Amino acid sequence: MGAAVVDSLLQPTRLLVARRTAPPEFAGMWEFPGGKVEPGETCEAALLRELEEELGIRAVLGSEIEGPGHQGWQLNAVAAMRVWLAEVADGEPAPLQDHDEVRWVLLDPSHELEALPWIPADRPILTALRAEAAARRVS
Numbered sequence: 001m002g003a004a005v006v007d008s009l010l011q012p013t014r015l016l017v018a019r020r021t022a023p024p025e026f027a028g029m030w031e032f033p034g035g036k037v038e039p040g041e042t043c044e045a046a047l048l049r050e051l052e053e054e055l056g057i058r059a060v061l062g063s064e065i066e067g068p069g070h071q072g073w074q075l076n077a078v079a080a081m082r083v084w085l086a087e088v089a090d091g092e093p094a095p096l097q098d099h100d101e102v103r104w105v106l107l108d109p110s111h112e113l114e115a116l117p118w119i120p121a122d123r124p125i126l127t128a129l130r131a132e133a134a135a136r137r138v139s
């Protein structure tokens, strides 16, 4: 599962993005930090653990960005990923594991976000995230 770490769950304006170092077909591409559930873990606990291991942060989770399927967002023929909004509770995000760079980017306007070479399967998730952020924006 993945985390859409934003600057504020209440009024998200920036997203924390991470650049993968492996495997070769995804190295250099940007993604939502996260990873797989270990035996006996809930999805939420696994996500919090991955954020700590990968980025050195303690986070609080917000709502799930619901995907079209039961398992969330389809990544390829065999894998899917559920994604939660999250906010940093403690620590400064750093690329400790699996990534070589992390960056805060504006959700809207989206040029910077869209211009990054994302893992292609993540683009529909970005669209849903931006729609959620726009809905929360106080006008």
Ligand SMILES: Nc1nc2c([nH]c(=O)n2[C@H]2C[C@H](O)[C@@H](COP(=O)(O)OP(=O)(O)OP(=O)(O)O)O2)c(=O)[nH]1
Residues within 6 Å of the ligand: 001, 002, 026, 030, 031, 032, 033, 034, 035, 036, 075, 079, 081, 119, 121, 122
């Ligand atoms: N974490 C993550 N994985 C993604 C995203 N988009 C995407 O297609 N994937 C793919 C890449 C991998 O093939 C697969 C799972 O990656 P992963 O990072 O959770 O798993 P991993 O086996 O590399 O590492 P781990 O669970 O041991 O931390 O999902 C994304 O936004 N975040």
